[in-house]
Amino acid sequence: MNRQSERIAREGIDLSLSTLADLIGHACVALTPIHALIARHVLVDAGRLHGDDTTVPLLARGGARTARVWTYVRDDRAWDGGAPPAALFYFSTDRRKEHPTRHLAEWHGVLQSDVYGGYNDLYLADRSPGPVRSALCWSHARRKFFELADIKAIARKGKKVVQEISPIALDAVTRIDAIFAAERDITGLSDAARHEARQQWVAPMVNDLHDWMLAERVRMSKHNPVAKAINYMLEGTGRWEAFTAFLDDGRLCLTNNAAERALRGIALGRKSWLFAGSERGGDRAAFMYTLIVTAKMNDIDPQAWMADVLARLPDMPVSRLPELLPWNWKATMELKRIAA
Numbered sequence: 001m002n003r004q005s006e007r008i009a010r011e012g013i014d015l016s017l018s019t020l021a022d023l024i025g026h027a028c029v030a031l032t033p034i035h036a037l038i039a040r041h042v043l044v045d046a047g048r049l050h051g052d053d054t055t056v057p058l059l060a061r062g063g064a065r066t067a068r069v070w071t072y073v074r075d076d077r078a079w080d081g082g083a084p085p086a087a088l089f090y091f092s093t094d095r096r097k098e099h100p101t102r103h104l105a106e107w108h109g110v111l112q113s114d115v116y117g118g119y120n121d122l123y124l125a126d127r128s129p130g131p132v133r134s135a136l137c138w139s140h141a142r143r144k145f146f147e148l149a150d151i152k153a154i155a156r157k158g159k160k161v162v163q164e165i166s167p168i169a170l171d172a173v174t175r176i177d178a179i180f181a182a183e184r185d186i187t188g189l190s191d192a193a194r195h196e197a198r199q200q201w202v203a204p205m206v207n208d209l210h211d212w213m214l215a216e217r218v219r220m221s222k223h224n225p226v227a228k229a230i231n232y233m234l235e236g237t238g239r240w241e242a243f244t245a246f247l248d249d250g251r252l253c254l255t256n257n258a259a260e261r262a263l264r265g266i267a268l269g270r271k272s273w274l275f276a277g278s279e280r281g282g283d284r285a286a287f288m289y290t291l292i293v294t295a296k297m298n299d300i301d302p303q304a305w306m307a308d309v310l311a312r313l314p315d316m317p318v319s320r321l322p323e324l325l326p327w328n329w330k331a332t333m334e335l336k337r338i339a340a
Helices: 003-030 032-043 098-103 117-123 138-149 151-156 167-185 191-217 225-234 239-243 257-269 279-297 302-315 318-324 326-339
Strands: 048-060 063-074 086-092 110-113 133-136
Touching (some): 003 032, 003 279, 003 302, 032 063, 032 086, 032 279, 032 318, 048 279, 063 098, 063 257, 086 279, 098 117, 110 117, 110 257, 117 133, 133 239, 138 167, 167 191, 167 225, 257 279, 279 302, 279 326, 302 326, 318 326
Parallel strands (some): 048 110, 110 133
Antiparallel strands (some): 063 086
């Protein structure tokens, strides 16, 4: 290929990318009313949310910088809450605490998350419209013990195994796994039934775990990795109370896995696309992730749904826009299928 051909090919690719970006921009504008309804469903109507974030590369002068995509997930299926699941995404150029503080400025309820300190302003007692309650993730806590008890993973990393796996870490994993097993048995029950079962069966196991961790910790050096895993659950004001908040509220989950599942597509996508080209591109990506992930959570094809919504929006009165939300659209399509 000569230089002229190379230039034409390159400009053709640039034109295609520019056209694609314009199309996505137009789609974002057209779908803004639907996005706003999903945001209201998540941030206004929900009393409990899952929150998390992940890294995305952002094109910057001289290379790429690390930006973030945040998600807030409403998913009440674990306790048969009845509300349709949905996920809301935001983009930011960094991980400063001002971002979740702004995202959730008008919301209060229970936030299920990891121990990221950027949420701390949400928990302040004098916060308006009210303090957010923290419920921490047991998957994160279990992972710290599991890494110390997984000798196969250590071997895969090429590290020399000096001794057998930590028996204390293994004991912790066994105890926590028993709690997970009990929780699996009550998934999908009402919040009242979940609360009753937890008080009867789960709370004693949690209390035993707490006493066991305290007893083991006093026999360890503070530099012991197992002691650090224990401190992850016990140290800090209100830390253990946040880990055990689920015992007193049947709506709460043991883990923050709902948010991690919502972010999975972004984690996988990083292997396919190189970076967000700009802050505006990051915002548009977060906008589209809100629509796509919410559609998938409601078991519908995002492409089919958005194509139909874009076709119907110009003639749809504002009062009927909720009909185009993924869960309502799905119900309408199902009725049409049955009628046909």
